[in-house]
Amino acid sequence: MEKIKELNSYVAHLKKSLDEIDEQAKLILRTDIELNKTQEELDKKITALYALQRISREISKTLDETKIFAQIQESHLEDIGFEKALGFLWSEKNKRFNPVLNIGYSEKETEFIASQLENNLYLKLMANIETISSFSLTDKQLNEKIKNLFKVNSFIIAPILPKDGSQGFLFVGTEMTDTLLSAGNEELINILANQISQALENARLFEKIWQAQQELERKVEERTIQLSSALEEIKLISKRKSDFVSAVSHELRTPLTSIKGYASILLSEKLGQLPSAVKERLEKINRHSDELSRLVNDLLDISRIESGKVTMKQEIINLKEILEEIKDLMNVQLKEKNIEFSYELSAEAEYVFADRQQLNRVFINLVGNAIKFTPPEGKIFIKTHSLENKMCQIDVSDTGIGIPQESIKAIFDEFYRVDNPINQRVKGTGLGLSLVKRIVEAHGGNIWVKSKLNEGSTFSFTLPKP
């Protein structure tokens, strides 16, 4: 009996302990469910933030306006806690909101919603930069209206406001009844809408720059075509001219040779004595034919060099030798006007790599001109110096009448003659400097002139060194 009593009390004690444990279980459960809920909320937020980050990364990379909204996918949206979304941009032209994004709605539903939107309400939201949600909206009637139109239980609407171009708004919503929205969700959707605005801005800016660049490229291309066709035309004309000159010169040379031949035979008086008046006229014919044939030869040379028919037979030439030859050749004219001729060759520029015959012509022309335009008792001085790029420069200076500034540009053109008293008195073809220029250029060199009226001129040209 005592034993039973003892056991009973033990059982009662055990039962009490069990009840106490059950009470503790209740405490544990209630804490646990709260903990789980908090953790779930936290999990959802973290997932939503990750999703937001993914969307942001994608849309910030997108420079095509039409593809920005396509970056927002159903799975992203689900992670943020919604299964429906619509994006609208306001069209000022049509006075309506155009859908640019639809998730969870058919085309038909989207069109229906677009047609039922109260434009003023959303334009006001955009103007006020205001985000609204089923959670924060105090106007109950409006809240229900939006829910009914979009067929959702919870929603958030945030404006999309890029600085340029059309603006609009982003709608997200869910049919689920157990989704509790908070200010945090609103903030999240706001960030997303801002990201979209930013991306739209970038895309539009990029589009503008791209368009401008395309326009520029198009213009450059147009101009290039114009220029190159002009260039082609010029080349053609130039070739025709050279061909013409070359043909004409050939045709002229043949009769000229016979005129000169017959004049020489008559002058030799082998065909009988000539009266002195006839002889005088014949000598004129002879002299003029000589001039004419020089002119024709020069012309032929120019056109040949120009058309590339003449190749320069380049060799190593000692400038001193050439200049001595020129001095001998020109001695009579130099003596006539008592002109002093001297030269000074720099040690690094004693030799050139050039065609001997052509180089002779260059010097004959330049020195000949110098003599022609230098008054008696004047000076002609030639000096050389070495340049970088394996070239050497040769300067031919005189103390002549000089060239007026306005003529300097044209002086190397064919048939150009400076208007001065000497040229009016002395005959010339106007081809000499033109030929010189072509010869120098055919060697890869340049020629130019510096001159001061009544003080003298310096013709400088460059030639390759050996």
Added chain:
Amino acid sequence: MIVGIGISKQIDISSALQEAFWQAKIQLKDKEPTLCFLFSSPEFAGLSILKNIHIYLPHIPIVGVSTFGIIFDSHIYRHSLAVCLIHSENLKISVAKVNDIRKKDAFMAGRELGINLLKDFKGEKRNFAMVFSDGLLEEGTKLLLGLQEILGASFPLLGGSASDNLKFKQTYLYFNEELLTDAVVGILFGGKIVFNLSSRHGWKPLGKSRTVTKSKGNIAQEIDGQPAVNLYKDYFGKDTLLLKKDLKYISTLYPLGIYLEGEEEYLLRNILSIEDDGSLICQGDIPEGSAVRLMIGTKDSCISATQQAAEELTTESIISPAITKKINIVFIFNSVSRYVLLRRLAENELMAVQTTIKNNLLDKSPYKNLNIPIIGFYTYGEYAPLKALHYQGRTHFHNQSVVLTAIGE
């Protein structure tokens, strides 16, 4: 046996199917598939998915489900589509379906499925059957009982129910060219193959043990002589209205546990709804007289249960003496409740399975340098036998459980 698995996240059905199918087909080398599994997110579920796959596999049985998430190796793929192709010369299979379950009664539907499965299976050795059912079916237990009447009470049955995107609105089953709802699909496996299975949940009992004093099928009417709902009211300090509001949540995290003698774990029952008279409608049977307790799950207990299930799967046992040397594929049928509990840690559970398989099998001969594909889906309910000899391996309908199945030859 050769297995190929493929997955695609493409939005367009035909390109998704093309991607997943060819990924799987290439792994089969030039062998023709014997059987095809198709798991997809609910938004893919439609006739076009079946028409599309039928082009690739005109004469092969195709079975599958819609699901909240596909399990592929140790990853969860949502809004995706997966194909699993199996080639085997020794495998003998038979597939069958039964629809209009609500009209026919779940028990009769189970019987019909069993009969259909056996039709082409005369004289063959039967190993086990895989069962996929509509996720919104309330009477999973009755369906099993009907099936067991035909196939044998302790015949191993395993599988899970289809699911949707946690909306609990509509789930789908795939069967050859048919898209089914309110239906069940079965595959009977036979021939010279080996298999093993394991199942766990990890939920622990809390508080006092109580007795179901009045019940009918899957409806618990009274517990300890009081309306069944009082148990939840009492523990959570909430009235019926608040409980109803939070029910999906509470039921997922704190289901009822039925005590089974000799079993390590309790048999879990989710509460689907609360009736006005205080009855609890459960997903699965809750027999009168059974001892029940409120269960609690934590992330840790959930993951370590999966780990344990993976250990059991990869250890030799009476029914699977050679399993550790011959596994070709592992299927996972995992309760969506586990996803809800684990959330961002959900893949940790799958990694535990993969790591265990690697440690116990792949790092040892004859698996050296081989790979065992893992594929499966999230369910609204699971089918698996209990291990205790006392129950002779009888299959039960479970909630919140992970079911692992290994098949090989």
